Amino acid sequence: MTDVPREAFLLPGPVKMHPRVIEAMAVPAMNHRGPEFKEVLAEVRTLTQYAFATHGPVAVLSGSGTAGLEAAVSGLLRKGDRVLNLVNGKFSERFHELCQVFSTSTALTFDWGTAVDPASVAAAMDSQDYRAVTLCWNETSTGLTNPIAEVAKIVKDHDALFLVDGITAVGGIENRMEAWGLDALIVGSQKCLAAPAGLSAVALSKRAYELLHPETSFYVNLKAHIDALAKEDTPFTPAVPLFLAFREALRLLKEEGLEHRIARTRTLAEAARAGVAALGLELFPDRRFASNTVTAIRYPPGIDDSKFRKILRADHRTIVAGGQAQLKGKIFRIGHMGICSIEDLQEGFRAIETTLAAMGHRVKAGAAVEAMAGRA
Amino acid sequence: MTDVPREAFLLPGPVKMHPRVIEAMAVPAMNHRGPEFKEVLAEVRTLTQYAFATHGPVAVLSGSGTAGLEAAVSGLLRKGDRVLNLVNGKFSERFHELCQVFSTSTALTFDWGTAVDPASVAAAMDSQDYRAVTLCWNETSTGLTNPIAEVAKIVKDHDALFLVDGITAVGGIENRMEAWGLDALIVGSQKCLAAPAGLSAVALSKRAYELLHPETSFYVNLKAHIDALAKEDTPFTPAVPLFLAFREALRLLKEEGLEHRIARTRTLAEAARAGVAALGLELFPDRRFASNTVTAIRYPPGIDDSKFRKILRADHRTIVAGGQAQLKGKIFRIGHMGICSIEDLQEGFRAIETTLAAMGHRVKAGAAVEAMAGRA
Numbered sequence: 001m002t003d004v005p006r007e008a009f010l011l012p013g014p015v016k017m018h019p020r021v022i023e024a025m026a027v028p029a030m031n032h033r034g035p036e037f038k039e040v041l042a043e044v045r046t047l048t049q050y051a052f053a054t055h056g057p058v059a060v061l062s063g064s065g066t067a068g069l070e071a072a073v074s075g076l077l078r079k080g081d082r083v084l085n086l087v088n089g090k091f092s093e094r095f096h097e098l099c100q101v102f103s104t105s106t107a108l109t110f111d112w113g114t115a116v117d118p119a120s121v122a123a124a125m126d127s128q129d130y131r132a133v134t135l136c137w138n139e140t141s142t143g144l145t146n147p148i149a150e151v152a153k154i155v156k157d158h159d160a161l162f163l164v165d166g167i168t169a170v171g172g173i174e175n176r177m178e179a180w181g182l183d184a185l186i187v188g189s190q191k192c193l194a195a196p197a198g199l200s201a202v203a204l205s206k207r208a209y210e211l212l213h214p215e216t217s218f219y220v221n222l223k224a225h226i227d228a229l230a231k232e233d234t235p236f237t238p239a240v241p242l243f244l245a246f247r248e249a250l251r252l253l254k255e256e257g258l259e260h261r262i263a264r265t266r267t268l269a270e271a272a273r274a275g276v277a278a279l280g281l282e283l284f285p286d287r288r289f290a291s292n293t294v295t296a297i298r299y300p301p302g303i304d305d306s307k308f309r310k311i312l313r314a315d316h317r318t319i320v321a322g323g324q325a326q327l328k329g330k331i332f333r334i335g336h337m338g339i340c341s342i343e344d345l346q347e348g349f350r351a352i353e354t355t356l357a358a359m360g361h362r363v364k365a366g367a368a369v370e371a372m373a374g375r376a
Numbered sequence: 377m378t379d380v381p382r383e384a385f386l387l388p389g390p391v392k393m394h395p396r397v398i399e400a401m402a403v404p405a406m407n408h409r410g411p412e413f414k415e416v417l418a419e420v421r422t423l424t425q426y427a428f429a430t431h432g433p434v435a436v437l438s439g440s441g442t443a444g445l446e447a448a449v450s451g452l453l454r455k456g457d458r459v460l461n462l463v464n465g466k467f468s469e470r471f472h473e474l475c476q477v478f479s480t481s482t483a484l485t486f487d488w489g490t491a492v493d494p495a496s497v498a499a500a501m502d503s504q505d506y507r508a509v510t511l512c513w514n515e516t517s518t519g520l521t522n523p524i525a526e527v528a529k530i531v532k533d534h535d536a537l538f539l540v541d542g543i544t545a546v547g548g549i550e551n552r553m554e555a556w557g558l559d560a561l562i563v564g565s566q567k568c569l570a571a572p573a574g575l576s577a578v579a580l581s582k583r584a585y586e587l588l589h590p591e592t593s594f595y596v597n598l599k600a601h602i603d604a605l606a607k608e609d610t611p612f613t614p615a616v617p618l619f620l621a622f623r624e625a626l627r628l629l630k631e632e633g634l635e636h637r638i639a640r641t642r643t644l645a646e647a648a649r650a651g652v653a654a655l656g657l658e659l660f661p662d663r664r665f666a667s668n669t670v671t672a673i674r675y676p677p678g679i680d681d682s683k684f685r686k687i688l689r690a691d692h693r694t695i696v697a698g699g700q701a702q703l704k705g706k707i708f709r710i711g712h713m714g715i716c717s718i719e720d721l722q723e724g725f726r727a728i729e730t731t732l733a734a735m736g737h738r739v740k741a742g743a744a745v746e747a748m749a750g751r752a
Contacts, residue, residue, distance in 0.1 A: 007404075009404070009405055009407075011407055013613075014405040014406070014407070014408070014613075014616065015405060016404070016405060017404060017405050022402050022403065022404065023402060025401040025402060025617055026398050026399060026401060026402035027398065028383075028385070028392070028393060028398065029385055029390040029391060029392060029393050029566070029572070029573075030390070031385075031387055031390070031695055032390070032573060034695070062438075062439055062440060062443075062574050062615075063438055063439045063443065063595055064438060064595075064612050064613035064614070064615070065612070065613060066594065066595050066612040066613070067438075067439065067595040067612075070593070070594045070595045074593075074594075098594050101591075101594050102594075188613065190405070190613065196405070196615070196616060196617045197405075197408060197613045197614065197615055197616045197617075198438050198574065198613070198614070198615025198616065198617070198618060199615075215477075217446070217450075217593045217594070217595070217596075218442065218446045218450075218474050218477050218478075218593070219439055219440075219442050219443040219446045219593070219595075219596065220593075220595065236440050236441070236442040236443075237389075237390075237440035237441060237442070237564065237566065237573050237574075238440070238573065238574070239438075239440070239572070239573055239574025239575075239615055239618060240390065240566075240572060240573045240574065241401055241572045241573075241574070241617060241618065241621070242574060242615060242617065242618065245617070319407055319410070
């Protein structure tokens with residue numbers, strides 16, 4: 001393993017990987033049509049169902065989250081299908097953009113940082129028939145978790161398909177996909193599952209599986225991928241090293257236990273929010289919907305985004321994310337999912353505190369870490 | 377690096393990887409929107425142009441060869457476009473199947489093991505207008521290289537677009553894409569470039585780049601990928617570890633020199649064909665078009681495919697490929713591309729000879745390796 005200096009790596013994905021995951025990739029070429037790889041695929045399938053908390057059909061695609069979304073959208077929807085996209089951030093916008101390619105879709109928008117309002121969804125669905133609704137469960141761009149259970153109930157009551165971007169939610173936020181009746185749920189490998197970037201997984205309800213049609217994108221044909229995985233195979237050449245790393249990351253999830261991982265992620269989020277308050281800073285999103293996997297924080301007056309992140313990185317080897325699109329320069333974002341520990345998070349907050357102080361933001365030394373200590 | 381017993385790994389892809397390539401993947405998570413990864417992408421772009429011997433636009437996709445083909449087909453063609461698919465094996469059949477999704481395509485078929493006949497292509501193009509023609513340059517399923525320069529001339533004379541599957545050709549077979557006027561050329565990472573499976577690269581002519589339209593597949597939108605790479609970026613999350621390995625594999629190609637790699641691949645192929653003859657076996661394809669990257673060999677009477685490959689693997693740790701589709705049980709295939717050495721190939725042939733002898737095929741001991749020795 002190449003020696004790379006340790007960094008406090010607090011992006012909302014990719015996230016820190018366990019050495020076992022990193023080492024799992026470093027193996028000679030493996031025949032993806034041979035017996036060993038069949039064993040890998042069998043284990044990946046079972047562990048993917050575990051991560052999704054489902055008994056239904058799953059696929060693992062050699063392509064990142066967007067590939068997973070396209071697989072679900074192009075496999076379930078057709079041109080002419082009316083689709084309602086719930087939009088309140090950059091990733092729900094992308095979901096809408098994707099749906100426009102494969103269906104006739106309408107965006108129901110909410111201000112960035114506010115949650116999707118179930119009553120508005122109900123009103124929209126009462127006034128117009130929709131074949132499907134899409135939701136970005138956890139909006140990584142604003143650090144907000146949408147009220148999925150409430151929205152799911154409305155969608156179910158209106159008998160529409162419910163397609164959910166769970167890219168930064170699955171494995172980090174409580175998930176009852178079967179009870180809620182989600183029809184398609186998509187996750188990315190490099191988020192709460194703490195594997196390298198480059199894979200995505202899709203879980204379907206049984207009725208959604210039955211509805212898959214063949215006029216879909218070719219490489220991400222979801223039925224082909226699900227049916228192949230059921231036989232420990234892939235329709236096209238898989239990204240072998242990424243599957244090996246993904247399996248190892250899922251084994252780590254299973255060893256920790258899904259419920260435990262989710263509870264620990266919540267504790268980390270509470271610690272992060274306590275740290276934010278102790279620094280005299282404000283969350284960006286409506287705090288009732290603040291995400292447990294990503295914390296988005298408003299810059300205090302006078303703190304320049306690019307200068308802040310440059311100092312943080314150069315002097316403290318700490319990497320956080322800036323804002324995207326309309327939030328560029330206004331917020332910064334911290335990921336605390338996957339195998340992130342309270343020590344990682346405290347190290348990050350210590351660096352943030354020092355950097356803000358050096359840039360003129362008045363803060364009591366040690367306040368953030370102290371506030372977090374009681375939380376974990 | 378995990379300790380895995382050494383195998384003579386003679387598949388027509390994935391192929392043996394250099395330890396530098398394997399180790400390049402084993403690094404902690406890297407921010408794919410940060411400055412280091414921009415450097416990776418800049419180098420990958422330049423080295424990809426080198427591998428394609430082009431000065432034109434290139435893209436590297438986080439998806440295997442089929443994703444690269446779909447990017448070119450869905451970006452350049454539209455429903456209603458008349459396309460002529462030249463089909464003489466499993467992979468040209470898949471290319472045809474893909475084109476049927478995105479255009480109105482017709483297959484011009486040739487027997488498996490025979491080359492695409494330029495005169496037939498000319499006749500087909502004289503009798504009907506086609507917007508595009510597709511060719512699988514090196515048919516991995518039959519071990520045959522199609523006469524690309526001759527076909528390119530005909531396509532050019534008829535002013536059609538020429539889309540070429542170069543998945544097992546680029547980096548192993550002499551390539552004059554700019555002189556021949558290829559409009560799209562696709563390669564897979566795990567073949568002649570000897571990187572792990574999971575990436576594909578696409579090179580376009582300048583006129584093809586100008587013709588890219590937006591009603592394409594979403595994740596493999598070729599214009600988005602090309603334009604992003606030109607700015608050291610990617611439109612969606614890239615498979616970071618695979619890009620690091622791909623860069624290292626391309627560096628190795630550059631260090632060896634493209635012309636040298638191609639000449640060495642030819643020498644290996646000549647050695648393989650000499651070995652086949654010395655074993656009293658026959659090539660499957662028309663030998664005038666025998667591929668320099670993959671050798672396909674007919675089984676002699678009485679040799680059972682699955683038993684042969686099982687013994688070869690269990691007793692000699694040597695892995696070769698069987699036949700696909702209609703050729704299942706009739707042929708076996710050996711890859712000799714990328715960083716494969718004459719020693720790897722001789723070790724493989726020694727194992728093949730011993731296995732065939734044990735199964736009752738009469739052969740002079742040491743004949744294959746002896747015949748190959750004079751060739752390299």
